Amino acid sequence: MARIIDRRMAIFLAGLFILTVGLPVASSAAAGELAPAYLVSLVGKYLCYALLAVALDLVWGLCGILSLGHGAFFALGGYAMGMHLMRQIGPRGVYGDPVLPDFMVFLNWQELPWFWLGFDSFWFAALMAMAAPGLLAFVFGWFAFRSRVSGVYLSIITQAMTYALMLAFFRNEMGFGGNNGLTDFKEILGLDLTAASTRTGLFAASALALAGGLLIARWIAASKLGRVLVAIRDAEERARFLGYRVEHYKLFVFAVSAVMAGVAGALYVPQVGIINPGEFSPANSIEIVIWVALGGRGTLVGAALGAMLVALAKTLLTAWLPELWLFALGGLFVLVTLWLPRGVLGALEDGLGRLRPARAAAPEEARA
Template sequence: MKLDRAAILTIVLVFGAALVMAALNQMTPPASAMHVPTYVIALAGKYLCFAMLALAVDLVWGFAGILSLGHAAFFALGGYAMGMYLMRQIGDRGVYGNPNLPDFMVFLGWKQLPWYWHGFEWFGFAMLMVVLVPGVLAAVFGWLAFRSRVTGVYLSIITQALTYALLLAFFRNDMGFGGNNGMTDFKAILGFNIQADSTRSALLVISALFLCGQFLLARFVVGSRFGKILIAVRDTESRTRFLGYRPESYKLVVWVLSAVMAGIGGALYVPQVGIINPSEFAPGNSIEAVIWVAVGGRGTLVGAILGAILVNFGKTWFTSVLPELWLYALGAMFILVTLFLPRGVVGLFRRRSRLEPEPEVPAASAAQEVTG
């Protein structure tokens, strides 16, 4: 696989910046002008996790034409799997000091650990679940949806319903995932103090590593013959069928891959923000992830990463300086980008590339697609 300049630049920037920030945090004294405070490290780590989610959304939306309005669900499921491991790591350091049960279970008067919590005390098992839970859910959902040729906005709406159903489910106390409050007060990860600056720095570097890995994997997929077929499916699905391809298999593969990528993002997100709760399933979160991709440039992997970081940086800035204006800004971003910037920020810098979408569809035929 040959890497173009933009790809190399992305990897160098992402990984290099993470490494430099971590090093400055660790090696300079807090008083130094060069010092990077730990909250910035955590923030940067969060952005990188969002970038993984954006990459996942872009893979299905930009290259397979599946607009998922429920991708945050996979992100949150990965996060919950990690959260369960971190809860088990608390041991008897919880408020109630119960060595076997997380605090919220003691609070609910539960006597023993539910069966589905077993195994999460092992890091390896938890990491397996980070991959398996979103992957299996995506496989079942995708198999049903793609096989019956649910496409376009219909698919978008049911992905939204999926994350909405999960949101309601995780709000329930008797689900055994901490209900409304979710899971928090984590103490340690793999034996390291989760609050320590060194742990935070390490998590940032690991996030950068995973993001670069996902980026390379996504590039490999998109650049392969598989990827070309995927784009063919995106633009003219029926034509690929008459060539003997099964679009549903192609969509399913990329859908599951994307869900797993989102899940890994979520798993890295939880130790860095220190909490996971059902609000991560809110439909609005999934749609926000879509706008990151749209801002950066749909169908360009670099754009997804750039968009996630740009928009979230904007969000951090706005919510601290002009909190009441953030929703206006976000809303305006949705509108302006779709109207005036269909190729996103990356599109501004790049002449038309053969991998990019063809947004111009004659009105009549598309109207038929919906109403017909």
């Protein structure tokens, strides 16, 4: 266990715990609403991003697979949850149809498409939020890794994958609400989504998922399998000549990561109240990469921190100086790759020099 919860993980989990308890308390009426209520959902959203970043770090940081399509797994998880929330609306939609969501009534559909069946059950939807991205990652990875597509080629086809999905989900005929996506959610598990208690619950669930995701990722990283993944990242050929089926390892970690991203998406949707095809856009997926790079590739905790930092900056900047946001984000990509190859966490730890330099952490050089 000690190998799994190292010092930085312990510090992060402690901080996360304080945040999870502190924020809802601070924003409650009892504390005189020290923090505005919307903060709970906002930070809850950040936590989902953090989990997504951890998922990407698992494949990129640990195994060197730069996926530019992780947004797709996140969005698929989100859509699975969104479909459940749509079914929960029931007859309270604008058109008042007891079964069909509004957009289907609008499109003159007579009955629920087969792939919407089962989503009235929360647990089925939760399962699908993990199974759909996991399956996509498995199928995609099976093709890609088996034929040894790697490096920038892999990055480009993952980008093509999410781009193709975006185009597909934009189509009304796909049956996922087209352009507008899924929205106007009312309740989850019978609880009103606008209620402060529900929002606090979702926030806590996100924090729990993040902690769980981090621990699972860390467990994988600290196992012998984690070292095989590092071997694949550093010297794929060597791993193969040592007798390791490289494609099986990649497939495993890619699928686990996709499931994690799906969970993040499923928690994200009820907190922001909408999911649309824009989540599949290639730009979104690349943004995830910069979270990880900024925080410190391969550090897991750093990825989570990076996601929250960038998300916070985005919230502030787009509110104050929207013109500047893309300049800032673009600049961040350039600065981090040029001057912070090990990310903020790496730089911080190098600077402090107190902690032992992370072993399985950021590689000096990524290989194509």
